[in-house]
Amino acid sequence: MELIAEDLQAFAVFARCRNFTRAAEELHVSQPALHVRIRKLEARLGTQLYEKHGRQLFLTGAGERLAAFANDTRDRTADFLRTLDAAPPRPLVLIAGSGAYLYLLGDRLRRYLARGNELRLRTGDAAETLAAVRGGDADAGVTALGVPPDDLDCTLIAKFPQTLIVRNDHRLAGRRTVRLRDLQDEALVVPPKDRPHRQQLERSMLDQGIQWSVAVEAEGWELLVQFVRLGIGPAVVNGSVKTTSAVRKIPVKDLPPIRYYLITRSARDSRVDALRRALT
Template sequence: MPRMHLTLQQLRLFEAVARHRHFTRAAEELHLTQPAVSIQLRRLEENVGAKLFEHIGKRFFLTPAGHEMHAACNDILERLRTLEQALDSLDDTLKGPLRLSVVTSTKYFIPHILGSFIADHQAVVPRLIVTNRERVIERLAENQDDFVIMGQAPDDLAVEARPFYENLLVVAAHPHHPLAAVPAIPPAQIASERWLVREAGSGTRSAFDRYLIEHEVAISPYMELGSTEAIKQAVMAGLGVSVLPLSSMQLELSNGCLAVLDVHGFPLCRRWNAVWLKGKTLPRVAQAFVEFLLEGAKHAAPHAGHPPAASA
């Protein structure tokens, strides 16, 4: 059999495509274009001398040779990761990649925490993906990152979860809303408002749904929006009220663009968690960042304490 001339880049590309079963997702993960991925994989098949994928309709699958290549890729890449960690442990300098996926709501404070960490460890190279909860769970299940940051950890995966930062959810409204100066608003009264809600499955929506069940009230959502930013803009436009993370509202509160309503049972207190698969050994850099989160990250992030008094 002729000697194969394979490159690490080809192995990484093949592993990503085989894992995702999707060229576009693999290209996005590796920051390449889809045509570039396709060209590299064709060259890999030429070097191997065998077809690695087969197309059936609009889907594609691994061939028997592809399955063998996938197993070999996993072995090689895992050995390289182990080598990288072993070499890093011999050096007092904390360095290397830090691979994180985080849910979108964390974008208001994670950059501040990460910036403080990098300021102390400038040889660390962060690779941060900000996406929705569903995608973060997919990446967690596929072990694509060192760890992920999210609210409630998934119930259907065996994971380790380390809570590190308080996440207060409050009821946000336009500053001139009739209830903005009303104290101790009962749940039944607020239920009749026009509610702007996140999509089903988001952490904020799930926490609010539990609140409604616990207080035996029901709402009829006026609008369902797919991001915190979209909801903030809608609330500021006077379209309704919503539940938002307090950490996402600091600028708007200081500028008088939003108000926090004094609703009974709020704020809802949740925790952000660093989450990884049970049994996984975190790389040295990731372990150091988890310790940073647990020990002092809250001091580097924007203040997320109790909400300010209701605005007039």
């Protein structure tokens, strides 16, 4: 079976974007042409490479392995060509969520870059971070995880409590700690339903039989904090989130801490190890 380099490149871009429109634009081809190319690649391999759930596309196990192979082939080719013309190595790629960049990585990245190191930054949620590292689109990732996966090297770099944030005039503002039962009948500011933080909070509330409602859904920690400041309702957030004097942060005793991990593939080069030391 012959795999054409152009097909591997096209699939690698599609796997990173997980969106036919964006991938086609990046490859400078039409969306129907890219769709046909991926379908022909599936037929040639005799396996499904992606699935559609709602509006989102997800790689199958075979798709993740092919993306990793495509990116590994790209990197090996680039390494070989560099031996011919002594071209400088490509910058490392780091992927992390907006919260990690805002509240965790800022000073560490500043010191790393100040030493003359090159780094290309990408943003992505936990699922996108894992997929990018597995597929070779990123050399390292930082994200919050409940249980680290066995197929990647995961190093704990930070741990934060989950905290309730309330306005200073809220009934719980004077508490030093709270439990979930203290949120009975509260209307909360929460992330969208598909976010892991929201899903964990809903499971915990359900397990304890606590009734609550949604005051508003907000994307991103900064917007959650802003809605709390406006008096829309309290919110449960990652303890690393920065607030103002108008908002109180109170640890929630019966929620697990948020653990951030640096994630890499097992095969690493010395530059990845240097990045690991800088971020941990």
